[in-house]
Amino acid sequence: MKICIIGASGHYWSTLKAVQADPDASVIGVAPGAPGEEMENLVNHPHLGRTTLYDCYTAMLEKEKPDIVVVNSHFYLNGKIAANTVRRGIHTYTEKPMATTLDDLNDLRKAAQENPKVLLLAMQELRYGPAVIAAKQAIDSGVVGEIVQATAQKSYKIGNRPAFYRKQETYGGIIPWIGTHAIDWIHWYTGKRFISGYASQTRIGNRDHGEMESAATAVLALEGSIPATINLDFCRPVEAPTHGDDRIRIIGSKGVVEVKDNTATLITDTAGPVDLEIGPERNVFREIMDTVREKKSGLLLSTGESFYVSEVCLKLRTSAETGAIVDLR
Amino acid sequence: MKICIIGASGHYWSTLKAVQADPDASVIGVAPGAPGEEMENLVNHPHLGRTTLYDCYTAMLEKEKPDIVVVNSHFYLNGKIAANTVRRGIHTYTEKPMATTLDDLNDLRKAAQENPKVLLLAMQELRYGPAVIAAKQAIDSGVVGEIVQATAQKSYKIGNRPAFYRKQETYGGIIPWIGTHAIDWIHWYTGKRFISGYASQTRIGNRDHGEMESAATAVLALEGSIPATINLDFCRPVEAPTHGDDRIRIIGSKGVVEVKDNTATLITDTAGPVDLEIGPERNVFREIMDTVREKKSGLLLSTGESFYVSEVCLKLRTSAETGAIVDLR
Numbered sequence: 001m002k003i004c005i006i007g008a009s010g011h012y013w014s015t016l017k018a019v020q021a022d023p024d025a026s027v028i029g030v031a032p033g034a035p036g037e038e039m040e041n042l043v044n045h046p047h048l049g050r051t052t053l054y055d056c057y058t059a060m061l062e063k064e065k066p067d068i069v070v071v072n073s074h075f076y077l078n079g080k081i082a083a084n085t086v087r088r089g090i091h092t093y094t095e096k097p098m099a100t101t102l103d104d105l106n107d108l109r110k111a112a113q114e115n116p117k118v119l120l121l122a123m124q125e126l127r128y129g130p131a132v133i134a135a136k137q138a139i140d141s142g143v144v145g146e147i148v149q150a151t152a153q154k155s156y157k158i159g160n161r162p163a164f165y166r167k168q169e170t171y172g173g174i175i176p177w178i179g180t181h182a183i184d185w186i187h188w189y190t191g192k193r194f195i196s197g198y199a200s201q202t203r204i205g206n207r208d209h210g211e212m213e214s215a216a217t218a219v220l221a222l223e224g225s226i227p228a229t230i231n232l233d234f235c236r237p238v239e240a241p242t243h244g245d246d247r248i249r250i251i252g253s254k255g256v257v258e259v260k261d262n263t264a265t266l267i268t269d270t271a272g273p274v275d276l277e278i279g280p281e282r283n284v285f286r287e288i289m290d291t292v293r294e295k296k297s298g299l300l301l302s303t304g305e306s307f308y309v310s311e312v313c314l315k316l317r318t319s320a321e322t323g324a325i326v327d328l329r
Numbered sequence: 330m331k332i333c334i335i336g337a338s339g340h341y342w343s344t345l346k347a348v349q350a351d352p353d354a355s356v357i358g359v360a361p362g363a364p365g366e367e368m369e370n371l372v373n374h375p376h377l378g379r380t381t382l383y384d385c386y387t388a389m390l391e392k393e394k395p396d397i398v399v400v401n402s403h404f405y406l407n408g409k410i411a412a413n414t415v416r417r418g419i420h421t422y423t424e425k426p427m428a429t430t431l432d433d434l435n436d437l438r439k440a441a442q443e444n445p446k447v448l449l450l451a452m453q454e455l456r457y458g459p460a461v462i463a464a465k466q467a468i469d470s471g472v473v474g475e476i477v478q479a480t481a482q483k484s485y486k487i488g489n490r491p492a493f494y495r496k497q498e499t500y501g502g503i504i505p506w507i508g509t510h511a512i513d514w515i516h517w518y519t520g521k522r523f524i525s526g527y528a529s530q531t532r533i534g535n536r537d538h539g540e541m542e543s544a545a546t547a548v549l550a551l552e553g554s555i556p557a558t559i560n561l562d563f564c565r566p567v568e569a570p571t572h573g574d575d576r577i578r579i580i581g582s583k584g585v586v587e588v589k590d591n592t593a594t595l596i597t598d599t600a601g602p603v604d605l606e607i608g609p610e611r612n613v614f615r616e617i618m619d620t621v622r623e624k625k626s627g628l629l630l631s632t633g634e635s636f637y638v639s640e641v642c643l644k645l646r647t648s649a650e651t652g653a654i655v656d657l658r
Binding site for chain 1: 474475476477478480482484525527528529530531533534536543544545546547548549550553554555556557558560562564565566567568569570578580581582583584585596597598599600601602652653654
């Protein structure tokens with residue numbers, strides 16, 4: 001199985017790990033997706049194996065004819081690149097958000113509709129955290145009852161981000177970039193669609209990152225008027241013990257499940273706090289390769305949800321920019 | 330110092346504790362504020378001491394002429410009762426929200442303006458948690474830098490609440506009842522006013538509590554476009570180790586402070602997580618009595634903030650009911 005990677009500005013790690021572990025797969029080519037894109041981290045990555053570095057990704061695709069392409073360039077280009085690769089009939093695993101504008105997202109959707117045999121997925125791979133999966137299984141088992149409220153947090157250290165993060169046009173905003181995960185968890189856990197949303201964001205304390213927002217919050221009403229919130233920030237202090245501080249809390253009519261520090265904890269009416277049993281690590285790209293091979297894969301992502309979550313995030317960003325409620329129906 | 334208590338449906342405990350510890354104070358009379366109000370828990374409370382139970386609170390006030398009256402009846406009546414006691418010139422410590430309708434709140438404000446020498450405060454006494462105070466001191470010291478985002482949670486077991494909780498008209502709603510604390514913490518910690526808000530709420534899983542909401546969430550934009558959220562619920566499972574699960578998280582440009590489980594934790598750019606030193610317990614009513622005695626009290630509450638927080642909550646409730654953003658300027 002031949003894999004190509006376009007760009008090195010996102011989450012190519014699960015791909016490298018899965019390919020390295022698979023004797024029948026290799027990353028045969030890599031190429032930048034954006035002018036001047038920094039490729040060093042990928043090219044020098046110890047898990048990469050032997051590959052060819054191309055200057056131009058279209059030349060690479062024509063030469064290598066990959067089975068799957070991984071797209072993770074500067075965020076504003078990912079939608080356009082993915083539309084290109086899908087139209088070439090190549091299975092595409094692309095960075096989230098799938099696009100940073102609704103126009104690009106709609107064009108990508110059109111490309112996908114025109115090529116229904118192409119597998120197209122966004123990197124909502126934070127579904128694959130073992131504690132995240134354990135919580136999902138608990139919710140699906142009915143142990144928390146009917147869902148009443150959902151909250152999710154994404155918090156990161158900002159560090160020193162590349163220049164393209166510092167311009168809204170090339171970055172896309174905090175809600176599409178990290179809010180996608182929070183929105184995706186809530187959608188996936190509840191199985192419900194969003195009705196309306198209202199978001200607020202700021203650049204205070206962004207540590208000289210230009211237009212990049214430091215924090216955002218949003219309220220979402222889900223089908224059945226279930227209230228949800230997300231809170232996002234890039235203010236995790238330098239000395240915090242980990243890079244990120246993801247949290248999810250799902251309240252049900254009979255119990256509450258929370259994910260934090262790679263642990264899923266359940267409290268119910270019949271038992272006090274208990275840490276849920278965590279399954280083995282699963283690799284999303286391994287399951288994507290199996291899906292392409294038409295093997296049973298158990299893949300947790302879907303094309304429809306990939307589009308849906310990106311669309312909700314782009315609309316929520318509009319809410320934060322305009323101060324108006326967005327209709328998400 | 331003569332204290333009377335009207336009603337027994339709210340937070341009279343700090344009063345009993347402070348009076349019991351003060352040889353110069355006594356609760357000389359108690360009376361229901363609402364027709365048929367259950368007074369047993371108060372009358373039989375081991376901290377109450379010798380008192381007189383009246384049928385009618387106005388008769389009690391005329392007879393006993395208290396220095397301070399504590400109002401905590403069925404919530405829909407507290408605003409009207411407090412307006413009555415303030416107009417009698419009696420210092421009044423009243424349940425939050427100060428009223429369950431804007432009309433009642435405005436009438437109470439008028440009463441307070443007409444009686445500027447009367448001390449009127451709402452029971453925003455969750456400011457007095459030792460960990461809450463420790464976090465406030467850390468924020469005020471500047472150690473977290475400029476505030477970037479604020480989130481607060483109130484979560485309780487629902488148990489089996491009295492009938493007046495089960496009707497919106499007599500209860501007032503989840504946002505005024507427990508949201509006041511979350512809103513108050515955010516306002517107090519940030520020192521900023523709210524610009525706009527959007528809330529969502531539900532009754533799913535309210536365990537046969539009629540019209541009582543089980544959960545709510547809200548986004549608030551503070552002055553300077555600082556984003557905030559609150560999440561409220563009465564879904565804490567029966568087997569949870571504590572009745573409530575309060576949480577506050579304040580993100581700054583140089584650090585993050587969190588309050589949870591009566592602990593305040595600080596992370597900054599120069600030091601990993603550290604539990605803040607917690608001061609001794611302080612009793613709000615002790616400080617109210619000292620204020621009335623014109624002693625130095627250090628009281629953490631103010632009349633203006635009491636009104637402000639109640640007003641924000643009533644407006645946010647309207648947002649949850651109508652699905653529209655509320656202007657909070």
